[in-house]
Amino acid sequence: MLHAHDVAAVRAAEELAARDVGWDALMQQAADALAEVLLAELPSGRTPVFLVGPGNNGGDALFAAARVRERGFPANVCLLDPEHAHEAGLAAARAAGVGEVDEPHGHTVVVDGILGIGARAGLSGRAAGWAAWQAETRPYTVAVDVPSGIGVDDGTTPGPHLVADRTVTFGTSKPGLLVGPAADAAGTVTLAPIGLGPYLGEPVVEALTTADAGVLAPAVPHGDAHKYTRGVVGVRAGSTQFPGAAHLVVAGAQSGPAGYVRFVGDDAVAQQVVLRAPEVVPAAGRVQAWVVGPGGGDDAGTHLSAALADDVPVVVDATALQHLPDHLRADVVLTPHAGELATLLDVDRAEVESDPWTHARTASGRWGATVLLKGRRTIVVAPTGPTRVNLSGTAWLGTAGSGDVLSGLLGSLLASGLPPRDAASVGAFLHGAAAVRANPGGPVTATAVAAAIPAVLADFLAGRLTGERDW
Numbered sequence: 237m238l239h240a241h242d243v244a245a246v247r248a249a250e251e252l253a254a255r256d257v258g259w260d261a262l263m264q265q266a267a268d269a270l271a272e273v274l275l276a277e278l279p280s281g282r283t284p285v286f287l288v289g290p291g292n293n294g295g296d297a298l299f300a301a302a303r304v305r306e307r308g309f310p311a312n313v314c315l316l317d318p319e320h321a322h323e324a325g326l327a328a329a330r331a332a333g334v335g336e337v338d339e340p341h342g343h344t345v346v347v348d349g350i351l352g353i354g355a356r357a358g359l360s361g362r363a364a365g366w367a368a369w370q371a372e373t374r375p376y377t378v379a380v381d382v383p384s385g386i387g388v389d390d391g392t393t394p395g396p397h398l399v400a401d402r403t404v405t406f407g408t409s410k411p412g413l414l415v416g417p418a419a420d421a422a423g424t425v426t427l428a429p430i431g432l433g434p435y436l437g438e439p440v441v442e443a444l445t446t447a448d449a450g451v452l453a454p455a456v457p458h459g460d461a462h463k464y465t466r467g468v469v470g471v472r473a474g475s476t477q478f479p480g481a482a483h484l485v486v487a488g489a490q491s492g493p494a495g496y497v498r499f500v501g502d503d504a505v506a507q508q509v510v511l512r513a514p515e516v517v518p519a520a521g522r523v524q525a526w527v528v529g530p531g532g533g534d535d536a537g538t539h540l541s542a543a544l545a546d547d548v549p550v551v552v553d554a555t556a557l558q559h560l561p562d563h564l565r566a567d568v569v570l571t572p573h574a575g576e577l578a579t580l581l582d583v584d585r586a587e588v589e590s591d592p593w594t595h596a597r598t599a600s601g602r603w604g605a606t607v608l609l610k611g612r613r614t615i616v617v618a619p620t621g622p623t624r625v626n627l628s629g630t631a632w633l634g635t636a637g638s639g640d641v642l643s644g645l646l647g648s649l650l651a652s653g654l655p656p657r658d659a660a661s662v663g664a665f666l667h668g669a670a671a672v673r674a675n676p677g678g679p680v681t682a683t684a685v686a687a688a689i690p691a692v693l694a695d696f697l698a699g700r701l702t703g704e705r706d707w
């Protein structure tokens with residue numbers, strides 16, 4: 237599991253760690269880790285420019301520049317505010333023979349040490365000018381701790397900021413490196429442990445990795461399992477207008493760990509479902525989880541009420557999202573995309589896209605439900621506990637019907653006994669990985685994604701899942 241902590245938590249951990257080892261030791265560890273990445277990573281034959289701000293982030297950059305120079309490589313520094321540069325860092329850089337330039341122009345490799353977690357989002361003045369130059373010329377850029385100018389705690393980018401190819405972050409990840417538009421500005425994130433671990437509390441954001449198969453443990457059938465103990469998932473989806481959605485939700489439901497799929501809906505649609513998927517039982521009955529909404533017709537509200545009355549976990553997607561009662565429960569998983577969440581909250585889609593985490597939390601708070609906000613980095617917010625962000629998948633997954641497959645898979649995971657946060661986050665993770673598996677580097681259909689899920693799930697359980705992301 238990857239973990240991210242907010243600025244207040246990092247500050248508190250820093251204080252505690254510094255009491256034990258001293259501030260200078262923390263900064264030297266950060267600079268060491270940064271220099272190692274730079275030495276391994278910087279394109280040879282080009283002189284990097286280290287952009288240096290007034291705080292400790294600039295200090296890290298200065299010490300790292302000194303190390304790079306000491307190892308025989310060229311390095312220039314460019315000070316945002318020479319009067320306020322980190323004193324010891326500047327002395328070290330000068331002693332090592334680092335060059336000093338007034339402006340970064342002409343450099344094709346940049347180390348961004350302008351601002352770190354002490355920054356307010358949005359750069360101004362000279363730093364904003366550097367951001368504009370960087371956006372125009374696109375030098376290869378490594379950010380120190382965070383790209384300067386992003387919203388570190390919320391993942392927003394309300395003003396000028398740098399865009400990195402790689403970010404070397406210290407101690408723990410930060411929410412802004414994982415969620416929202418800021419995460420796109422971070423590039424590939426490398427975590428440099430600097431000994432903060434023992435001092436950090438519960439993270440605010442987590443992300444599953446290929447090593448987290450443990451979350452699926454409650455869903456794995458044991459020797460004496462049968463189809464009912466594995467869980468029954470009920471599907472209330474599709475309509476005569478959108479019969480395909482019924483097939484896709486069923487395909488998603490069949491791809492997961494549950495042992496039994498029921499379908500409840502229009503008779504003609506039910507007949508078609510059984511023709512394509514003869515394992516499905518087209519009759520109401522006891523279920524351990526419901527999926528309601530994809531391709532739903534005029535009766536989507538009735539289906540939602542019926543599913544909620546059952547007092548089992550319910551996945552609410554698409555049409556059913558238009559019929560929410562005032563209050564829901566934590567085991568109800570709402571699965572909007574940004575447009576649907578905007579409608580639910582009566583805001584513009586662009587507002588949701590510019591600050592997805594805040595909007596997902598607002599919806600979770602308003603309905604008391606678990607919210608899975610779909611997108612490039614799908615976000616899962618439950619009423620309590622850390623947010624989960626999904627880092628698997630591919631932009632090819634943005635294809636009609638793939639959300640229907642996801643809702644079916646989520647229903648299966650819930651029916652098999654996973655708690656809502658785990659079901660939603662591992663469902664998004666497997667769904668994204670299946671899209672890559674179905675056709676690495678190319679287009680996929682929602683049907684192909686569903687077909688790829690069982691093998692991806694098996695590889696995940698066996699700890700041999702690779703290539704889960706192609707971005």
Ligand SMILES: NC(=O)C1=CN([C@@H]2O[C@H](COP(=O)(O)OP(=O)(O)OC[C@H]3O[C@@H](n4cnc5c(N)ncnc54)[C@H](OP(=O)(O)O)[C@@H]3O)[C@@H](O)[C@H]2O)[C@@H](O)CC1
Binds near residue numbers: 291351363432
């Ligand atoms: N995590 C750890 O344990 C360790 C952390 N370390 C490193 O420390 C970094 C945090 O350092 P930091 O606290 O000195 O803050 P930092 O980000 O350099 O900036 C503060 C300065 O920026 C200014 N300023 C703020 N916003 C601004 C804006 N929008 N536009 C313009 N200026 C703005 C602000 O000025 P003021 O707010 O006073 O006006 C102040 O002068 C952290 O990211 C990591 O790299 C490591 O050394 C080792 C251990």
Ligand SMILES: Nc1ncnc2c1ncn2[C@@H]1O[C@H](COP(=O)(O)OP(=O)(O)O)[C@@H](O)[C@H]1O
Binds near residue numbers: 573633
């Ligand atoms: N750019 C992207 N990168 C990765 N995944 C994406 C991207 N765009 C969409 N997705 C994923 O594709 C799925 C689309 O779901 P949805 O919008 O509900 O489609 P539909 O309603 O057609 O089924 C979601 O799982 C979403 O996270």
